Amino acid sequence: MDRESQILNIRYKDTAQRLTDTNEELDPISTKRFHKRLWDCLTSDEYLKNYKMGPILIALHPTTVGTGEDILDPKAFGNLLSSGLTKVSNIFIVDYKGKRIENPINVLIQNPAVASQYFSESNATVFFIEGNRINIYFKTKCVDCIPDIQAHDDAVKISSATLPVMKYKNLIDSHFEEKVENKTILCYWKNKSKRLLVASPEDIFGNDLAYYLDQYISDGRVDQECRTLWTNNRTDIRVIRNMDGKLFIFEIKWLGKSETCSYDGNNAVERVNSGLAQLVDYIKAEKQSICGALIIYDARIENNNVKWNVKIQQMDARIKDPIRYYLLSESASTKGDRIAKKVSKK
């Protein structure tokens, strides 16, 4: 990757940069120090031994100096988790040095949506840490979302193992092969043998794909703010090309049965057409958009193509053909048997 692309990628994708871009009260150098210490803490042995004792909410307050303990010291952090106190009260308001500002608040925040709202009136930046996942918010807006801090690799942003956003199909294919087909990474089946998905599987696919694209697109970044809207049933991923600000919009849909609803038969076709219509709306609303694609994760029993309404697609020339991925539900050993039989027949 050339130097210009590298520095642009860092400028737009580094978490510390996103923090200071979103919250103007944050001091850039102090924020970088905080970010590095927090990351070191969360990748420490002490945290790995105790990560199931969360979730934890850390609120970085930019204008107050703390006098309490430094919770970003890995040993202190580990002790805090192992003591079980975080099962009673899991909010920590800290300064740049990780020192606590207030006495413990006896409140337990259990999910990101509530975490994003909790400090909405203040100038604190919120880090919601659940196991190895970190969601960062400022005044309810998503700043960054890292699904697995242990596997997170910042150096990807400048490596040659990336592709430009115009090659989005290759990137989404790679994501499907590496992450979706590998079910140990993404757990979206409620019942594999019945091909029943968990509730809201689009959140699982969409969140992971958004992170993957953000990491592996060489000349663009995912608009993190659009991920805030996912709480309002919007599941589009927006990629902004760095050099010219052009927008690529991807809408995520799933087909089949989940714990809460079903899209099969005619409903499946309606769902695909509805996804296309949403895409048309988004594309037309954004002057900078140059491409839109519907991505479908198909959990129906039969692996059949879906005939979408071409007239909807033709409402805007920027809409590309939908991309459908059929989700396999067989176990690794069944898959191994199937492949072995196929090879031996040859």
Next chain:
Amino acid sequence: MYLQLKNYHMANEVLYVLDAAYRDANANISKLYLQKVLYLSSALSPIKDVVLTFLRYACHYRGPFSKDIQNTIDHLVAAGLVDISGINKIENQLYVNYILTIGGEVAVKTLIKYPYEEEKHWWISSVYQLSSIYMHSKKLTGDVDKRIMSLVYQEPTYVDEKQKIDRWKSVDFNKESVPIKQLIEFIKKYEINNNKNVRREAEVLLVAFFEYLYLNYINEHCHG
């Protein structure tokens, strides 16, 4: 105390590095570390158009080196503004650490009353603080001198200069065609400058460039 007038600006900049080290609770700083902080301060100065004095460096076997910096430190030690806090001898090489004296502290406090000097003090302190943050990174190896060298070696001007076949390699930040300057001018075009807080905007870019140096090091050494 008496300082030669032509060394005046050079002396100030060296004092600002030592002052930043002192306030960071590290207190003392090695000769090599001081050289590299000043190198990075000069390399990245186009971010805020800060005018610094040490702009020419030879490509030494331990990274970019300025004889002027060494001469200035020696003058400051002689003048009592800087003290030698430690000397180590390793494999016939002398490694010297320096610390600001009380006289040096007073000199800095007096100097930064002038806006031009205060600007340089802020810039050099910011570069020092960022270097200090990265010195604690798990992925950098060796002592602090080796760690800061690892970052400096990724600076684009130095990278390009090292690849030249010429025997005598040097870096001159006065030149317009210097790679780091071109890269800084490139990224500045993407910044929305609303002039609300110009220093903050400069610090944001400074953080980005330090991350650039660090990630290039990781890419080269940890990923093969």
